[in-house]
Amino acid sequence: xxxxxxxxxxxxxxxxxxxxxxxxxxxxxxxxxxxxxxxxxxxxxxxxxxxxxxxxxxxxxxxxxxxxxxxxxxxxxxxxxxxxxxxxxxxxxxxxxxxxxxxxxxxxxxxxxxxxxxxxxxxxxxxxxxxxxxxxxxxxxxxxxxxxxxxxxxxxxxxxxxxxxxxxxxxxxxxxxxxxxxxxxxxxxxxxxxxxxxxxxxxxxxxxxxxxxxxxxxxxxxxxxxxxxxxxxxxxxxxxxxxxxxxxxxxxxxxxxxxxxxxxxxxxxxxxxxxxxxxxxxxxxxxxxxxxxxxxxxxxxxxxxxxxxxxxxxxxxxxxxxxxxxxxxxxxxxxxxxxxxxxxxxxxxxxxxxx
Amino acid sequence: xxxxxxxxxxxxxxxxxxxxxxxxxxxxxxxxxxxxxxxxxxxxxxxxxxxxxxxxxxxxxxxxxxxxxxxxxxxxxxxxxxxxxxxxxxxxxxxxxxxxxxxxxxxxxxxxxxxxxxxxxxxxxxxxxxxxxxxxxxxxxxxxxxxxxxxxxxxxxxxxxxxxxxxxxxxxxxxxxxxxxxxxxxxxxxxxxxxxxxxxxxxxxxxxxxxxxxxxxxxxxxxxxxxxxxxxxxxxxxxxxxxxxxxxxxxxxxxxxxxxxxxxxxxxxxxxxxxxxxxxxxxxxxxxxxxxxxxxxxxxxxxxxxxxxxxxxxxxxxxxxxxxxxxxxxxxxxxxxxxxxxxxxxxxxxxxxxxxxxxxxxxxxxxxxxxxxxxxxxxxxxxxxxxxxxxxxxxxxxxxxxxxxxxxxxxxxxxxxxxxxxxxxxx
Numbered sequence: 019x020x021x022x023x024x025x026x027x028x029x030x031x032x033x034x035x036x037x038x039x040x041x042x043x044x045x046x047x048x049x050x051x052x053x054x055x056x057x058x059x060x061x062x063x064x065x066x067x068x069x070x071x072x073x074x075x076x077x078x079x080x081x082x083x084x085x086x087x088x089x090x091x092x093x094x095x096x097x098x099x100x101x102x103x104x105x106x107x108x109x110x111x112x113x114x115x116x117x118x119x120x121x122x123x124x125x126x127x128x129x130x131x132x133x134x135x136x137x138x139x140x141x142x143x144x145x146x147x148x149x150x151x152x153x154x155x156x157x158x159x160x161x162x163x164x165x166x167x168x169x170x171x172x173x174x175x176x177x178x179x180x181x182x183x184x185x186x187x188x189x190x191x192x193x194x195x196x197x198x199x200x201x202x203x204x205x206x207x208x209x210x211x212x213x214x215x216x217x218x219x220x221x222x223x224x225x226x227x228x229x230x231x232x233x234x235x236x237x238x239x240x241x242x243x244x245x246x247x248x249x250x251x252x253x254x255x256x257x258x259x260x261x262x263x264x265x266x267x268x269x270x271x272x273x274x275x276x277x278x279x280x281x282x283x284x285x286x287x288x289x290x291x292x293x294x295x296x297x298x299x300x301x302x303x304x305x306x307x308x309x310x311x312x313x314x315x316x317x318x319x320x321x322x323x324x325x326x327x328x329x330x331x332x333x334x335x336x337x338x339x340x341x342x343x344x345x346x347x348x349x350x351x352x353x354x355x356x357x358x359x360x361x362x363x364x365x366x367x368x369x370x371x372x373x
Numbered sequence: 374x375x376x377x378x379x380x381x382x383x384x385x386x387x388x389x390x391x392x393x394x395x396x397x398x399x400x401x402x403x404x405x406x407x408x409x410x411x412x413x414x415x416x417x418x419x420x421x422x423x424x425x426x427x428x429x430x431x432x433x434x435x436x437x438x439x440x441x442x443x444x445x446x447x448x449x450x451x452x453x454x455x456x457x458x459x460x461x462x463x464x465x466x467x468x469x470x471x472x473x474x475x476x477x478x479x480x481x482x483x484x485x486x487x488x489x490x491x492x493x494x495x496x497x498x499x500x501x502x503x504x505x506x507x508x509x510x511x512x513x514x515x516x517x518x519x520x521x522x523x524x525x526x527x528x529x530x531x532x533x534x535x536x537x538x539x540x541x542x543x544x545x546x547x548x549x550x551x552x553x554x555x556x557x558x559x560x561x562x563x564x565x566x567x568x569x570x571x572x573x574x575x576x577x578x579x580x581x582x583x584x585x586x587x588x589x590x591x592x593x594x595x596x597x598x599x600x601x602x603x604x605x606x607x608x609x610x611x612x613x614x615x616x617x618x619x620x621x622x623x624x625x626x627x628x629x630x631x632x633x634x635x636x637x638x639x640x641x642x643x644x645x646x647x648x649x650x651x652x653x654x655x656x657x658x659x660x661x662x663x664x665x666x667x668x669x670x671x672x673x674x675x676x677x678x679x680x681x682x683x684x685x686x687x688x689x690x691x692x693x694x695x696x697x698x699x700x701x702x703x704x705x706x707x708x709x710x711x712x713x714x715x716x717x718x719x720x721x722x723x724x725x726x727x728x729x730x731x732x733x734x735x736x737x738x739x740x741x742x743x744x745x746x747x748x749x750x751x752x753x754x755x756x757x758x759x760x761x762x763x764x765x766x767x768x769x770x771x772x773x774x775x776x777x778x779x780x781x782x783x784x785x786x787x788x789x790x791x792x793x794x795x796x797x798x799x800x
Contacts, residue, residue, distance in 0.1 A: 021442060022442070022522050023442060023443045024441060024442070024443050024444060024521070024525055024530070024531070024573075025525055025530070026530060026569050026573065027525070027528060027529070027530045028471070028530050028562070028565055028566035028569050029471050029473065029474060029530075029541070029561060029562040029565050029566055030471070030472075030473045030528050030529055030530075031473065031528075031562075032473045032474050032475065032477060032548070032558045032562070034473075034479070034482075035473045035477040035478050035479055035482065036473075036477050036548060037477070040477075040548045040549050044547050044548060045547040045553065045556060047549060047550060047551040047553070048551055048673075049551055049669045049670040049673075050550075050551060050669050051669065051670070060549055060550075060551070068549065070549070074394065074395065075395055075500070076394070076395040076396060076397040076400060077397070077499055077500065077501075078397040078400065078401075078497060078499050078510070079397075079400060079497070079498050079499070079500055080400035080401065080403050080404045080496055080497055080498075081404070081487040081490060081491055081496040081497075081498065082400070082403050082404075082496075083395070083400050083403075084483055084484075084486075084487050084498060084500075085484065085487055087480075087483075088480035088483050088484050088487075089480075091480040092480050097479055097480045097481065098477065098478070098479055098480070099477075099478055099480065099483075100475060100476050100477040100478065100545070101476040101478075101500050101501060102476075102545075103501075103505075103542065103544075103592065103593055103594065105500060105501065107500075110549070128395055129395060130393060130394065130395075142503070144503065145499075146432075147423060147426035147427070147431075147432050147433075148423060148510075149434065149449075149451060149465070149467060149510055150432060150434065151432070151434045151435055151436050151451065152432070153432040154430075154432075155430070156426065156427070158397045159386075159389055159397075159398075159427070162389050162392070162394055162396060162397060162398070163389065163392075165394035166391075166392030166393060166394045169392070169393040169394055189689055189690070190688055190689055190690050191688045191689040191694060192503055192688060193503070194503070194594060194597065194598055194688065195594070195597050195694065223732075223733075226732070226733070227691065227733065229690070229691050229692065254689075254690065256690045256691060262435065267431060267432065269429060269430035269431060270430075272430075282591045282594040282595075282596050282597055282598070283589070283590050283591055283662070284589035284590070284591060284596075284659075284660070284661050284662060285589070285590060285661050285662045285663040285666060286637055286638075286639055286661055286663045287639065289591070289596050289597065289696055291597075291694055291696070301430055303385060303427040303430065304385040304386060304388045304389050304427055305388060305389070325632075326632070326633050327633055327637055327663070327667070358693060359692070359693075
């Protein structure tokens with residue numbers, strides 16, 4: 019092996035990878051429309067037009083699949099492609115006549131065309147059991163199972179507004195804010211492997227990492243270890259990454275919670291955080307049917323009742339939380355009432371009530 | 374080559390091979406089954422370990438220390454905790470490689486990447502990770518260096534990991550979007566490449582992320598997913614093509630326009646006139662993008678374009694998810710000097726973070742702990758009422774330096790007016 023030093027080249031230049039038509043009209047686009055789900059049509063100030071066909075992928079791609087996409091790109095799309103933040107692939111073509119053959123090729127290749135406009139796009143997700151060191155569930159598998167169920171809503175644009183879903187396999191929430199977020203929620207404090215703590219963990223770091231100061235150093239069986247005040251612990255798992263002997267993951271007691279109404283866009287309402295609506299769903303591979311049923315119930319309620327252009331959170335803002343829980347049939351419990359810092363702001367300090 | 378190695382039994386994973394969505398399991402199996410390739414045994418064991426995770430509902434990876442010469446980060450080390458059962462995938466590290474801004478590729482470069490990953494890795498590539506990296510997943514410790522060298526020879530460099538500047542992301546923006554208010558790929562590449570030392574030699578209190586979105590639709594989700602969100606903005610009146618407005622009303626009908634555009638404006642700044650043209654109260658428009666999103670042909674951002682910067686977005690641990698909040702309402706971003714100015718502010722912000730944040734504290738948590746006023750003073754940026762939803766509601770603060778604060782505010786307005794042109798100060 020050569021002791022070669024890295025060329026610290028950073029982010030590569032964009033130009034060599036940019037479709038010539040995008041390069042020519044860079045920064046000079048005028049308007050766009052969507053001729054059909056999965057297809058964008060952009061018109062430049064120069065009069066040039068470009069059609070983009072978007073398709074879903076499994077994100078975790080084997081080289082054969084990448085090459086299959088390259089074959090489609092070479093044959094039908096001038097040899098260029100790009101990916102969206104949600105792992106959809108996009109092919110750009112200069113002529114409308116190229117669109118239909120491209121869609122056909124993607125269909126034959128097993129890549130669903132869609133994910134544009136008011137649809138459910140690909141789920142933003144994490145690594146899970148495939149590659150993460152702290153996952154309580156899988157990521158790609160949950161997403162595959164859910165996208166199979168939601169496939170029709172990916173290839174159509176029949177939602178009130180776009181609907182974005184994320185999944186996270188621990189409470190760190192790497193999947194991020196979303197209209198519907200599906201996240202692991204641990205329900206028991208970590209079990210501690212006292213034999214390992216002293217050798218594996220930097221104890222002051224672990225103590226400092228706890229959001230509720232529930233961890234303190236202790237001598238257990240004559241060995242330096244840690245102990246947890248279980249009355250304080252809210253089972254977040256923050257101690258686990260710096261100290262794997264704090265075993266938070268639990269095949270039975272790491273459950274799945276569903277949160278709704280998060281959004282990043284500033285369109286209409288300000289960006290918002292998702293809110294807890296359901297918890298204690300089983301972590302049930304390989305297809306997580308209980309989670310899929312709950313998510314589909316929420317989507318049906320939103321689809322049936324929201325006005326055009328209302329995102330999930332905006333719809334609930336209009337109809338109120340009592341109606342949301344009625345429409346979805348989900349229970350409202352003491353766990354829905356926030357008691358973390360700043361939570362008093364989430365209480366209803368008014369007589370604005372709905373019956 | 375271990376010809377004898379059999380495909381593992383994967384009854385649970387097999388159930389993820391049916392259904393209309395593309396199956397990652399089928400992909401893993403394609404890799405495992407290709408006996409002519411060096412990664413076949415590794416992927417067989419990888420499938421075996423993943424099936425075990427599905428059976429037991431537990432993960433079996435642990436971290437460690439793996440890297441390339443000269444860099445302190447960018448490789449995500451993964452060692453199996455069940456290596457005795459699955460020896461061939463006992464090392465399964467990820468290389469984070471930075472893509473071009475906007476994630477554009479030629480098929481040629483993707484094929485070359487596949488060839489490299491076929492030679493040195495598992496053949497499994499995630500496009501893309503949540504931070505925006507190409508994730509080459511599954512590499513033995515000894516192959517990490519040659520794999521990186523091959524990518525590096527192609528003009529690609531390692532991304533960030535650990536307490537460091539992280540790989541960034543920008544929306545499609547200038548390349549194919551009419552809403553784009555600045556050259557996102559340029560800002561992205563300029564800033565990240567200026568601070569590569571912070572990325573490749575982790576020495577920060579914790580991670581620091583930039584994200585670049587061309588307009589307030591924020592397609593990279595920068596506001597919550599990055600410490601330093603650079604979001605396209607305009608200051609002057611939005612552009613209205615009244616003929617196209619009339620055409621839109623004629624096509625969609627007045628009630629559609631009233632229900633879906635006029636009354637959806639968050640500040641009631643739109644009015645449909647009797648002749649089906651649009652009146653815009655630009656002073657009260659908050660640049661939310663909704664009407665522009667719906668009437669793409671008739672409406673567009675104005676000409677006086679630049680960016681807003683929000684600081685402090687992050688995910689849950691430790692204090693809970695936080696949105697970024699405004700630290701710069703508007704910064705013009707057109708000339709070379711404008712871009713240099715943004716780099717300068719980025720540097721000051723990162724330096725302040727490095728000097729003042731506690732270990733494992735993100736910028737949002739730092740702001741919460743020491744107060745936005747102190748952060749702004751430390752970075753050297755003037756305060757502005759655009760930075761708050763509303764002023765303080767409680768009197769618990771010592772105010773004997775009020776007059777000095779007023780003087781600072783006036784000074785800030787003056788210097789802001791100078792750097793932004795006159796427009797900022799007048800309004």
